[in-house]
Amino acid sequence: MVWEELRFQALLRHADDRLVLGHRLSEWCGHGPTLEEDIALSNVALDLLGQAKVIFEQSIKTDLKKRSVDDLIYFREIRGYRNVILVEQPNGDFACTILRQYFFDVFNRLWLNSLQSSIDKDLSSFARSALKEAIYHERHTKSWVVRLGDGTKESNERIQEAVSVFYPLSYEFFAQDEIDQKVFSKGLLPNTACFENVWKEEVALTLLEATLQFPKRTSTQMLRGREGRHTEHLDRILSEMQSLARAHPGASW
Amino acid sequence: MTEASRQFDFEGRIARDEKIEPNDWMPSRYRRQLVRMISQHAHSEVVGMLPEGNWITRAPSLRRKISLLAKVQDEAGHGLYLYGAAETLGAEREDLINRLLGGDARYSSIFNYPSVTWGDVGVIGWLVDQAAMVNQTMLTKCSYGPYARAMIQICKEENFHKRQGMEIMAVLSAGTSAQRAMAQDALDRWWWPTLMMFGPPDEESPHSSELIGWKVKMKSNDELRQWFVDLAVPQAEALDLQIPDPELVRDSKTGHWISGPINWDEFRSILEGEGPCNRERIESRRESHFGGAWVREAARAYEEKCRKKKALERESL
Ligand SMILES: [Fe+2]
Ligand SMILES: [Fe+2]
Numbered sequence: 001m002v003w004e005e006l007r008f009q010a011l012l013r014h015a016d017d018r019l020v021l022g023h024r025l026s027e028w029c030g031h032g033p034t035l036e037e038d039i040a041l042s043n044v045a046l047d048l049l050g051q052a053k054v055i056f057e058q059s060i061k062t063d064l065k066k067r068s069v070d071d072l073i074y075f076r077e078i079r080g081y082r083n084v085i086l087v088e089q090p091n092g093d094f095a096c097t098i099l100r101q102y103f104f105d106v107f108n109r110l111w112l113n114s115l116q117s118s119i120d121k122d123l124s125s126f127a128r129s130a131l132k133e134a135i136y137h138e139r140h141t142k143s144w145v146v147r148l149g150d151g152t153k154e155s156n157e158r159i160q161e162a163v164s165v166f167y168p169l170s171y172e173f174f175a176q177d178e179i180d181q182k183v184f185s186k187g188l189l190p191n192t193a194c195f196e197n198v199w200k201e202e203v204a205l206t207l208l209e210a211t212l213q214f215p216k217r218t219s220t221q222m223l224r225g226r227e228g229r230h231t232e233h234l235d236r237i238l239s240e241m242q243s244l245a246r247a248h249p250g251a252s253w
Numbered sequence: 254m255t256e257a258s259r260q261f262d263f264e265g266r267i268a269r270d271e272k273i274e275p276n277d278w279m280p281s282r283y284r285r286q287l288v289r290m291i292s293q294h295a296h297s298e299v300v301g302m303l304p305e306g307n308w309i310t311r312a313p314s315l316r317r318k319i320s321l322l323a324k325v326q327d328e329a330g331h332g333l334y335l336y337g338a339a340e341t342l343g344a345e346r347e348d349l350i351n352r353l354l355g356g357d358a359r360y361s362s363i364f365n366y367p368s369v370t371w372g373d374v375g376v377i378g379w380l381v382d383q384a385a386m387v388n389q390t391m392l393t394k395c396s397y398g399p400y401a402r403a404m405i406q407i408c409k410e411e412n413f414h415k416r417q418g419m420e421i422m423a424v425l426s427a428g429t430s431a432q433r434a435m436a437q438d439a440l441d442r443w444w445w446p447t448l449m450m451f452g453p454p455d456e457e458s459p460h461s462s463e464l465i466g467w468k469v470k471m472k473s474n475d476e477l478r479q480w481f482v483d484l485a486v487p488q489a490e491a492l493d494l495q496i497p498d499p500e501l502v503r504d505s506k507t508g509h510w511i512s513g514p515i516n517w518d519e520f521r522s523i524l525e526g527e528g529p530c531n532r533e534r535i536e537s538r539r540e541s542h543f544g545g546a547w548v549r550e551a552a553r554a555y556e557e558k559c560r561k562k563k564a565l566e567r568e569s570l
Contacts, residue, residue, distance in 0.1 A: 026310060032545065148548070150555055151552065155548070244311050248431060
């Protein structure tokens, strides 16, 4: 693979994570458990979509097919999407959404923190501003993980269930292939393997504080979102998200 | 002070355009009417999130997705701000919400219409937010301080929403023939319901004269409706869209645009709960509110645990 394509593919992964997760969170808008939380979830969704936008814009600089950001979002087939499986999972209840988000927020904070030292000036300055958002998101979701874990019996059971379903999906954050290794060795993007242990330790501490049990099963090696092998959930997301744009090919909005 | 002299004092303050603040004496009817109005307004902001929220996941470009989500989020903020204003009058948010969910409180009739195309997102921003802005601009001068101040803040955002909606309409109107048809169809469906947003004609408006006397409302329903029509007609022209009112004419003496007759039967059946989406809107709010009860319960329980822990720590010191 030529460098341009490697760079494009590597950035696409992180843009897709944020697009798909931002889309999922936006499904809560108008349906939150309180007005305050409705606003907070939309805030996170807006930040993630904003981060996706910047990363997409960076990625297309080396897209050999010269696609626009909206072409990538609205006219790419499911097999071309490169997000981790975790972010395409349905929202479920508030506990599921919060836990999924917390796992991503910790990863995002570590990733952005490390991205600040990218050799690419645009990416490093993006990382500096996005890191502030990620720290804020993590503080918010962490406080909810603790509140739900150590709240009532019902809330504890709900978020405990989310832990056992979502924890095994988290390994995908750190799984690496040739693309990741090459962009890392060039100093473009962080080496995610480096912060796998930090992620695990921090998450374990939060689970402890939230009086939650560590899950029995911690990894599912079957999932390959980074290779475009998705669950049916992403198909549903795309058929909804792309429906209007695809009904009017060539139109501008 | 006797009741009569308090009343006299209150009326004097209204006459001098002084603002009434939460801790000031006010007639209990003034308080009740304000709680009714402000909570209806808050409910409208929150229920109003639903028709547009319906399109966030299908917005046709990333830019539109982000701006629509931000817009609907703004409405949640308006709701929160307004519930806060109602609380300054001694009402409780939980009670107000329960009245809405129990079907005992009203919200704007407009949100009982379905939003079925992207054109509806444009037209809601352009017309519905603009109608809200006309109403709220008047309310910035309202005699109750907290309500007037909430309106100043909210109006700024509604103006932004209106501009965003007009821009969506302008792009559709200048787009493909299918997009143009989408824009015109949306205008055809939303024009009359928007005119009804200002409420029944003055001769049938039950609360109007009292509210105007207290300077809670500064203009009548028909005056506000006229103000809106005069704004919207030239905008439709600029957008190259046709307002679905064959009788619409300009009065050459006053310069006002005069609409044809409004179908008030339709308005009354919406208020009686027979609109196309009345049931769904309340059902959706009920699902979110009752479905979120365990979350609010957990937050309360956790807070309680923390309080107890702190108290224990203090004792052991
Ligand atoms: Fe609003
Ligand atoms: Fe608005």
